[in-house]
Amino acid sequence: MDEAFSAHSAIDEARPVRHSGGGPWLLAAFVLAALVVAPIAALVWIAFNPAENIWPHLFATVLGTYLSSTLLLMTGVGVSVVLIGTGTAWLVVSCRFPGRRVFEWALLLPLAVPAYVIAYTYTDLLEFAGPLQTGLRAIFGWETKRDYWFPDIRTMGGAIAMISLVLYPYVYAMARAAFLEQSVCVLEVSRTLGSTAWRAFFTVALPLARPAIVVGLTLALMETLNDFGTVDYFAVRTLTRGVFDTWFFMGNPGGAAQIALVMLVFVVGLIWIERSSRARQRFHHTSSHVRALPGYQLTGAKRAGAVLACALPILLGFVVPASVLGYYAFEYFEQSWTADFLHYAENSLKLSLISAVATVAAAVLLGYAVRLNPGRGVRFASRLASVGYAIPGAVLAIGILIPAGALDNAIDAFSREQFGFPTGLLLSGTTTALVFAYMVRFMAISFGAVEAGLGKVTPNMDLAARALGHGPLATLRKVHLPLIRGSLLTAIVLVFVDTMKELPATLVLRPFNFQTLATYVYQYASDELLEQCALAALAIVAAGILPVIVLSRAISASRPGHRRSA
């Protein structure tokens, strides 16, 4: 896999492929990118029209706190997800220890747990009134909070832990795929030259996997930045807090949009720093020697350590929250089970499936257009189309409302004038608008995966196919799509799971009387009544499990020489 926003190495090589016939692709890509970027453009436009200058007040009061907590949160989550994700990925790919084949897919499970749900379940378990502390007090005879010390979950540390536990799978998925792809030769050469296993990892495997790890890290950080539910619940004041205060309490959308754009600068800055630090490096395999990796047989303490290292994230990120939900679902079954429940589940599944396919199709169009016409313009447009992921969902939703409403009203006005009948709102308040919102939001995920997949296909393939008389479309269909189906499936599954969990945009943009599992859960969760809707929350998690297992198998299968051996 290559990096989401800078697959320049692959593209440089693809450059000689430039053919006639890419024009329509380029046009289509620009139109698509313009559509996806429109909501962000709307936010920029709002930012230029603030009700008043918000910055003097922010500078004088809370900006310092917001900035430092945002940086701390992102650093904490960044370090944690890289350590957990890369460490476990390397263990399951390169070592042999009991349970490895289960860990391979189970490590992806926490991805299915929405961050606000994990935050809620842990708070219930660990807070002063929760079962753990109550039990400790009963055992040791403590009475009040002053009698003993217990770590507070509703803190920065708690927020970092919760967010990291559900986001590390992005890094894990990407790193594992990268490790699996690595030619066994480079590792063997390094071992032959006298490297220890550790040195081979740090000097060979890790640098080769770096672009992939960065893709995962970028996704995790963007998601951290757009999170509001968890940080709000944990009373951690990040810039997102500032966006919401300014918009919804101070009635200053312009000021809020300015803060949201400052947050984007954070992400773009990070990506830029990473890119420039390896500007002249190239990551290509010179050998296609891909037989199964040998695997270090672990024994004794190392074996136990490996099992523990893999089991812990699954236990904390999935088993514990799912068990708490399961317990509530059982206890409150009567309140949880409604006749409409299956209907909500159906809505969620349909929306997620359609959005996943549509988003990935759009990403293929963008990615392939870049491959056919690797100019600066289209590359820039395609990257710009990916920034929606870093904007808080509710803010992005409002960014979508504006162009959608403008388009609807323009069509209506035109139709009234030309044909004398009103069309009303064709897009606003429909599920189509929701699918569009998910596409804007999750383009980063699918485009990253597609671009990386295409980057692996050697340009000689394009040349051969085109020399044999195929047009660009036929080449894509017969050559590229089959070759990158692993990446496509990864992207479809990630967008599917994310759409199942998506809340803020769904809330604001949905049609009348329309519930998904996530919106149904939220109306209770927002009143701290998660018990009453635990069944639905559990269903969101369960619906994520199957795709996650499919994803794991697809990644394994993506490596031709990889055989599933224990």
Added chain:
Amino acid sequence: MAQLKKLLFGLIGASMLAPAANAAEEVNVYSYRQEFLVKPLFDAFTKETGIKVNVVFSDKGLIERVQAEGDNSPADLIFTVDIGKLNDAVDAGVTQPVTSPTLEKNIPANFRHPDGLWYGMTTRARIIYASKDRVKPGEITSYEDLADPKWKGRLCTRSGKHVYNVALIASMIAHHGKDEAEAWLSKVKDNLARKPQGNDRAQVKAIKEGECDIAVGNHYYYGKMLHDEKQKPWADSVYLVFPNQENRGTHVNISGVSMTKSAPNKANALKLMEFLSGAGQTLYAEQNFEYPVNPTVEWLPEVKSWGEFKSDTLSLAEVAELRKEAIMMVDRVGYND
């Protein structure tokens, strides 16, 4: 593959269906209140009138949605839980004045906009919850008392920026002026037992567990907790103090309704508003243990048993005006840090 394609196209086709076309009699509501709270009211209304009520619930962005949808917006009514949101809707220019003898008869003047741009439907009191074990009756009687240093490390509240606290702080500014209110807020902050977090219920829970002795919260949570098996012990550990009975009265907020400027089903929307201000009052108030705005409607006996009280008659429009100042004050004293 062909089957998969068929399935996908089928699904996409199904998703393209426009929202319920203007069928028979209906009225469309954008609600900042949770759906499970308003649904029973709408069901009762539909039963009585045959008019269908369509709802979108979201706790953010609905006013912006009406604005973006413009003249073609399908929304007839906006339901909110705080005076601030009603004010936002008016400021955004998406509401229209409604005049109705029924509404004016049912709803006292201080609970509706002078031009009929919004109407309050229920009121809720911002009260003080006090520990039965650790706070003697009469030990705290007013919002001003919250600043008394004797409560140091004994007070819990939710975020200072939550709309309910913002409205309370705004009312303090209205009564005492900016400087005095800021000094008060700063002292209240010094009394906090922990960083503001959780909702109002969570503060009462903290009293039960001994983390703090007094808390600020809306009155209806008391009823909600009493009727939840798990939360009943929390409610049982506290008693309610309706502050400032010797002077201006307890601060109250409202939940209310605005009609949108573009309302396509104006007549039905008005019917729903009138229903809620009259026959629907009891049900509306019962749903959440709130107080009916209509003075002729009896309080729920259970709610009555918690105490009758004098409420602050300060105009809510003034509270809404001071909201921004209140938020900035929260930032200045670092209330949430």
